[in-house]
Amino acid sequence: MKALFTSSVSRLVISASLCLGLFSSPVGAQQPTPDSQMSTANPEPGQLIPSPPDLAASSWVLMDASTGQLLVNHNGDQRLPPASLTKMMTAYIVEQEIDGGSISDSDMVSVSENAWRTGGSRMFIQEGTQVSVEDLLRGVVVQSGNDASVALSEYVAGSESAFADLMNQQAQRMGMQNSHFMNPTGLPHDDHYSSAHDLAILARHIIMDFPDHYQVYSEKYFTYNDIRQPNRNRLLWRDPDVDGLKTGHTEAAGYCLVASAKKQDTRLIAVVMGTNSDEARAAETQRLLNYGFRFFQTRKLYDAGSVLNKARVWGGDSDTVRLGVKDAVSMTVPRGSADNLTARLNLPETLHAPIQAGQQVGTLEIKSGDEVLGQEPLVALEGVEEGSIFKRVWDSIVLFVTGLFD
Numbered sequence: 147m148k149a150l151f152t153s154s155v156s157r158l159v160i161s162a163s164l165c166l167g168l169f170s171s172p173v174g175a176q177q178p179t180p181d182s183q184m185s186t187a188n189p190e191p192g193q194l195i196p197s198p199p200d201l202a203a204s205s206w207v208l209m210d211a212s213t214g215q216l217l218v219n220h221n222g223d224q225r226l227p228p229a230s231l232t233k234m235m236t237a238y239i240v241e242q243e244i245d246g247g248s249i250s251d252s253d254m255v256s257v258s259e260n261a262w263r264t265g266g267s268r269m270f271i272q273e274g275t276q277v278s279v280e281d282l283l284r285g286v287v288v289q290s291g292n293d294a295s296v297a298l299s300e301y302v303a304g305s306e307s308a309f310a311d312l313m314n315q316q317a318q319r320m321g322m323q324n325s326h327f328m329n330p331t332g333l334p335h336d337d338h339y340s341s342a343h344d345l346a347i348l349a350r351h352i353i354m355d356f357p358d359h360y361q362v363y364s365e366k367y368f369t370y371n372d373i374r375q376p377n378r379n380r381l382l383w384r385d386p387d388v389d390g391l392k393t394g395h396t397e398a399a400g401y402c403l404v405a406s407a408k409k410q411d412t413r414l415i416a417v418v419m420g421t422n423s424d425e426a427r428a429a430e431t432q433r434l435l436n437y438g439f440r441f442f443q444t445r446k447l448y449d450a451g452s453v454l455n456k457a458r459v460w461g462g463d464s465d466t467v468r469l470g471v472k473d474a475v476s477m478t479v480p481r482g483s484a485d486n487l488t489a490r491l492n493l494p495e496t497l498h499a500p501i502q503a504g505q506q507v508g509t510l511e512i513k514s515g516d517e518v519l520g521q522e523p524l525v526a527l528e529g530v531e532e533g534s535i536f537k538r539v540w541d542s543i544v545l546f547v548t549g550l551f552d
Contacts, residue, residue, distance in 0.1 A: 195441040195442075195480050195481075196441070198217075198218040198220075198434070198437055199433045199434065199437055201220070201418060201421075201430040201433065201434065202421060202422070202426060202430060203400075203418045203419060203420050203421045203426075203427075203430055204221065204224070204226060204400065204419050204420025205220060205221040205222060205224050205226060205341070205342040205417075205418075205419045205420060206218070206220050206221075206222070206342055206416070206417060206418045206419065206430070206434060207219050207220070207222040207342045207343050207346050207416075207417050208414060208415070208416050208434050208435075208437070208438050209346040209347075209349075209350065209414065209415040209416075209417075210413075210414065210442070210444070210477075210478035211350050211353060211354070211406065211413035211414060211415050212413065212444055212476045212477070212478060213476070213477060213478065213519070213520045214347065214350055215477075215478065215519060215520060216343065216346075217414075217438055217442055217478065218434065218437070218438070219343070221342070222341060222342045222343035222346075222417075223323075223324050223341050223342075223343050223344075224324075224341055224342070225324050225325075225339040225340070225341055226339060226340065226341065226342075226399065226419050226420060227332075227334060227338065227339060227396060227398045227399040228325075228332055228338075228339065228340040228345065228394055228399060228402065228419075229332045229394030229395050229396040229398075229399035229402055230267065230290045230331070230332045230392065230393065230394035230395065231332065231340065231345055231392055231393075231394035231402055231404055231419075232327060232329070232330065232331060232332030232338070232340070232394070233286050233287070233290060233295055233330070233331065233332060233392060233394075234345070234348050234349065234352060234391060234392050234404065235313050235316065235317065235327060235330075235348060236286055236295050236298065236299065236309075236313070236330040236331075237283060237286050237287050237352070237359075238316065238348065238351060238352055238355075238356075239302065239309070239312055239313065239316060240279065240283055240286075240298050240302060241283075241352075241355075241356040241359045242316075242355075242356070243302055244279070244359070245356060245358075245359075248302075249279060249301070249302065250279065251278065251279045251280040251283070252278055252279070252280065253278065253279045253301070254276040254277065254278055254279075255276060255277055255278070255279060255282060255297050255298065255300075255301045256274075256275075256276050257271045257272060257273055257274065257275050257276070257277060257293075257297050258273065258296075258297065258300055259273050260296060260300070260306075261273075261293050261294075261296040261297040261300060262293060264292045264293045264295075264296045264331065264333075265292065265333075266292040266331065266333060267289065267290045267291060267292055268289075268291050268292060268293045268294075269282070269285030269286075269289050269291030269293050269294040269370055269371075269375075270291075270293070270370065270371050270373050271285070271291075271293050271294060271297060271370070271371070272371070277294075277297065277370075279298070279301070281370060282294045282297055282298050283298070283359075283362065284362055284365065284368045284370075285368065285370060286298065287362050287363055287365075287392065288362065288365050288366075288367070288368040288375070288377050289368055289370070289375045289377075290378060290392075290393065290394075292331040292333065295330040295331045296330060296331065298330070299330040306329050306330060309330050310327050310328055310329055310330065313327040313330070314326060314327055317344070317348075320344075320347055320348060320351055321347060322340070322341075322344035322347055322348065323344070324339070324340065324341040324343070324344050325339065325340040325341065325344045326338065326339055326340075327340075332394060332396070332399075333396075334396055334398055342417040342418075342419050343417075345404050345417045345419075346404070346415050346417045349390075349391050349404050349406060349415045349417070350415060352390075352391065353390070353406060353413070353415075360389075360390065361389075363389065363390030363391045363392070364382060364389040364390055365377060366382050366383065378393040378424070379391070379392070379393050379403065379405065379428075380424070380425075380428035381403075381405050381407075381428055381431060381432060381435075384428070384432065385407060385432065385435070387407040387408060387409050387435075387439075388405055388406070388407040388435070389406060389407065389408065390405070390406050391404045391405060391406055391415075392404050393427070395424070399419070399420065400419070400420040400421055400422060401420075401421045401422065401423055401424055401426060401427040402417075402418065402419045402420065402421070402427060403416075403417075403418050403421075403427040403428065403431045404416070404417045405431050405435065407435050407439070409439050410444075411444045411445075411446065411476070412439065412442065412443055412444040412478060413444070414435060414438045414439065414442075414478075416431050416434040416435050416438070418430050418431045418434065441480060441481055442478050442479065442480055442481060443478065443479065443481050443484070444476050444477065444478045445476065445477060445478075445479065445484045446474060446475070446476045447475045447476060447477055447487070447489075447512065448470070448471050448474065448475040449474055450471065450472065450473050450474045451470060451471070451472070451527065452470045452471055452475075453468045453469070453470045453527060454469055454470045454471070454489075454491060454510065454524070455468075455469050455470075455491055456468055456469065457469055457493060457497055457507070458496075458497065459497050459498070459499055459501065459530050460496055460497065460498050460499070460541045460542075460544075460545060461498050461499045461532060461533055461537065461538040461541045461542070462498075462499030462500070462501070462530040462531065462532060462533050462537075463499070463530065463531045463532065463533045463534075463537070464530050467497065467501055467507075467526050467527075467528060467530050468526070468527045468528055469491070469493075469507065469508070469524055469525070469526060469527065470524070470525065470527045471510060471522055471523070471524070471525065472504060472523065472525050473522075475510070475512070475522050477512055477519055477520060479514065479519070483514065486514060486515075487512060487513070487514055487519070488512075488513050488514075489510060489511070489512060489513075490510075490511040490512075490513060491508060491509075491510055491511075491524060492508050492509045492511060492524075493507060493508040493524070494507070494508065496545070499530045499531060499532045499533065500529070500530060500531050500532050501526045501529060501530045502526065502529050503526055503527065503528050503529040504525055504526065505525060505526050506523040506524065506525050507524060507525065507526055508524040509521050509522065509523065509524055510522045510523070510524045
């Protein structure tokens with residue numbers, strides 16, 4: 147009796163090597179197997195990678211866009227003035243308002259004197275005129291217009307300070323622990339700061355949350371009021387794989403750049419802050435991206451809906467439930483090391499009906515050696531209703547009896 151139920155009542159910890167067959171098949175024969183041991187294979191020569199480049203900058207990070215994992219981190223959590231990188235948050239909130247239906251990209255925004263008078267880089271909107279949200283958004287992203295940023299902030303929240311409250315609330319929700327915003331432009335203020343890590347988090351949200359809006363970050367020029375201005379991100383011209391995001395510059399911040407590029411299935415986000423010139427920020431960011439694509443690759447581990455295991459269910463109209471992942475699972479790892487990844491399923495000691503389809507019941511943990519690279523929700527791929535009163539009573543008795551043997 148004990149042998150029959152031990153695997154159901156003890157904490158289920160499952161480990162298995164992720165082989166190539168599992169990458170490609172949604173329900174492979176090589177599923178994680180109970181009680182198998184973690185791979186302890188020694189690194190192969192192909193897995194060795196050099197140290198990341200030492201950049202002429204204050205802070206930089208390289209992030210895997212698929213998981214948010216940092217591949218390179220140098221002073222990534224240092225609080226620094228973000229300059230116009232701030233406008234990524236401004237644009238994010240506007241895009242969120244559009245997708246939520248609160249505003250439309252065709253809405254016409256009246257330009258206030260306050261917006262018109264805002265100094266620094268400008269879209270050159272005129273006081274008393276009306277400009278569409280769509281044009282203002284391009285003015286923010288492509289032209290880095292402070293005037294456009296203020297006009298949008300006033301339209302969305304009523305004032306710059308109220309909009310800054312929205313920015314800080316959103317930063318908290320995203321887990322941006324070293325960011326605080328005082329305005330939508332990035333103009334200097336002692337209490338206005340962010341970090342390279344936080345800005346990478348923000349960039350990832352822009353890419354993942356609003357893909358329909360993301361293409362604006364790749365536009366090289368925007369013309370408004372017969373004034374044609376180029377996007378200040380030089381990498382859009384130099385590297386065909388780069389498709390965004392934003393530059394920033396003030397005397398205090400130096401020259402900064404957040405850039406994202408995609409090659410095949412690998413998308414990386416690079417943030418470089420505090421270089422000494424426009425050319426330097428582009429060159430140093432390119433070095434970081436080149437390093438990432440040269441020595442890392444993204445591999446698909448599971449397709450959406452993959453069945454990873456079946457678990458015992460107590461008190462249900464079925465004795466088992468299929469468990470797996472709702473969304474596709476990918477991981478960016480050093481080239482040549484993907485075959486040494488291991489999977490681990492963590493489940494509670496017992497699962498009781500009812501269970502709804504899509505309900506999270508545990509976690510899927512992806513590891514390389516002892517390092518946890520990422521976690522994904524482990525969900526029920528089907529529902530299990532409560533069983534009959536006889537079934538529930540019988541399962542309760544069985545659980546009680548097996549508990550006596552533990």
